[in-house]
Amino acid sequence: MIELRGVGKVYAQGGREVVALQDVSLRVEPGEVFGVLGQSGAGKSTLIRCVNLLERPTSGRVRVxxxxxxxxxxxxxRLARQGIGMIFQHFNLFSSQTVAGNVAYPLEVAGLSKAEIRERVAELLALVGLSDKADAHPSQLSGGQKQRVGIARALAPRPRLLLSDEATSSLDPETTRAVLSLLRDINQRLGLTILLITHQMEVVKAICDSVAVLEQGRLVEQGKVVDLLARPGTRLHELCYPPFVTGESAVLRGGQRVELSLSGEHSTRPILSTLARRFDVDAHLLEGSLERVGETRVGRLLFELTGAPDAVSQALAFLRQEGLTREEAAHVG
Known part of the structure; x- marks a missing residue:
């Protein structure tokens, strides 16, 4: 649905050049929710605006x-942009128009009849749960309701692609969850491709199938969210899971401290008890977490293995065979 190749963007500012994007290439498949994650100044907003040419890239190719x-x-x-909807952080609603009027606006521009507009507006307000707010004005709505109006307006021309520019960053956590749930529902119900940019890791974990990490205008990583989270050493894993804090605790005598990253079937298996039964070792759990990312559970464990040296070695070999182990520190003796 989206293919960027070598996209760069340079601005002239105060007599000097400011590089916003450098050689960015990414691919978004039809029907997926694709996130672009980055902090302020990473180039996220420039990137998403290059997709519909609200910003024209200085170099590269843009295929939609x-x-x-x-x-x-x-x-x-202009015709191509009718297939690309966009929602914004600050809603960008017409304050003088009603909710129905805001949703109707792109349909009026497209030249639809009044009857067609009324039918489509009613359909969209029902989709976003605002049928009872058709005659209200934006000033009478909550932030979450305003964003729902923005979503309905973006969907009015029946786009195949929806761009989301930090659409939940000004909302409270509960409203954010509700809006993300709506976007996922729309994605699944309509088969709509969604490209969203965010600085919030929780947004990526809640809704995105794939993600690209943008830093200082460069794309440093992209892939499936679950795959990147479950693999130590990826940038997404580092951003989401800070190092375990174990203080000054020493590794037990003869022990081995081990960190595991778990996903999919591994997250449901009794790994520690399996080690204890099969290898006659003790597994002392130090820290851990487990959460749901999309339809998959992802988590981490930090524990120490103690027992006879041969038994600990065999347990570690088993974990490595399973593709799970990341050894942290050892104590010999």
Missing amino acids: NGKELLSMRPEEL
């Missing part, structure tokens, strides 16, 4: 739905 946007004439680009 199989079409090269940079080579289009203005009229062709």
